[in-house]
Each structure stands twice: as C-alpha cells, then as structure tokens.
Amino acid sequence: MDFLQTSFETMLTYPSLLQMIGVVGFLTYVIGFGLVQNEKVCGNGIVYPASKVFAAICVLISLVGAFNLASCLIQLSYIVIGLYGIVIRHKKNRLDNPAKTEAKHATVPENIVLLTETSSQTLPEKELGRCG
Incomplete structure (x- = not known):
C-alpha cells in the first residue's frame, strides 16, 4: 500500500x-481515429481498441492531478469496452483460424512448407489490422 501512496x-x-x-x-x-478514417487501420481489428485502452489509461492517470468525474467515467468506460472488444476479437480469431491455433501447439507439423528468399508471402490485410 505504501507503493501506491508514494506513487500517488x-x-x-x-x-x-x-x-x-x-x-x-x-x-x-x-491519431487512432484519424488512421481509421483514412483506412490505415481497421476499426474492427485489435489495434484500434488496444489504442483506445492505452489512451484511456493515459488520460485516467492525468486525472489524478485534476479530477473530473465525467472524464473519469468516460475513460473507465473506454477501458472496459475496449478490453471486452479485444477479448471478443481474440476469441473470434481463434475460432476463425483453428489451424493456426493448433499449429502453435503442434510439436512436428505434418506438412512443412519452406519459404525461400525468392518466395514472397505477405500477411493478409485482415491480420495487419486493416479492414478487408
């Protein structure tokens, strides 16, 4: 408890x-809102709600010096809703890509695909946080 008091x-x-x-x-x-409006980041991806949670935590910390109840409630709402959205998206991604999840836990995959320096494989835009 002394740590919290000292930090405060x-x-x-x-x-x-x-x-x-x-x-x-x-x-x-x-910046996050601008990136979504310019279609650089998808509002349905994990990047957008994660940025909102980070932003809300920063603003909430700043309220220690000048408390405002309405602003505090807004930031807490962003944190709760943002974390909920991240969890839902994470669960959805696991359901949409079961092979990917299983591959992480497999010790030796049955089909091994080797990528050479000349092959070009890019991530789908959905995995980059962009809307598809």
Missing part, C-alpha cells in the same frame, strides 16, 4: 508529468 504523491508533485501523460492519451485517441 509523486504524481501530484509533478503536475506537468501528469499533463504530458494526458496529452499522450489525447494524441493516441486522435
């Missing part, structure tokens, strides 16, 4: 640090 007191001692953390959260929100 340290954060209050450096209000500019809290403000910088809040600005990082703000930038993460805005």
Whole structure:
C-alpha cells in the first residue's frame, strides 16, 4: 500500500508529468481515429481498441492531478469496452483460424512448407489490422 501512496504523491508533485501523460492519451485517441478514417487501420481489428485502452489509461492517470468525474467515467468506460472488444476479437480469431491455433501447439507439423528468399508471402490485410 505504501507503493501506491508514494506513487500517488509523486504524481501530484509533478503536475506537468501528469499533463504530458494526458496529452499522450489525447494524441493516441486522435491519431487512432484519424488512421481509421483514412483506412490505415481497421476499426474492427485489435489495434484500434488496444489504442483506445492505452489512451484511456493515459488520460485516467492525468486525472489524478485534476479530477473530473465525467472524464473519469468516460475513460473507465473506454477501458472496459475496449478490453471486452479485444477479448471478443481474440476469441473470434481463434475460432476463425483453428489451424493456426493448433499449429502453435503442434510439436512436428505434418506438412512443412519452406519459404525461400525468392518466395514472397505477405500477411493478409485482415491480420495487419486493416479492414478487408
């Protein structure tokens, strides 16, 4: 408990640090939203909700110095909903790609495909977080 109290007191001692953390959260929100609008990142992928959770945590930390109930509730909502979305997407990806999940746990795969330097295999856009 002393660690939490010391951390809290340290954060209050450096209000500019809290403000910088809040600005990082703000930038993460805005850049993530801009990437989705420019179709660089898919809003249905894991990248987008993960960025929202990160941003909300940053803004929530910044509220230690200047608490605002409404902002706190918004950030907590983003964290809960974002984590829920990440879990759902992770479960969906495991169901959609059972061979991929099984391959991770297999000791010796039956079919081995060797990729040479001349072969070009790219990840599908869906795995890169882009909408397909």
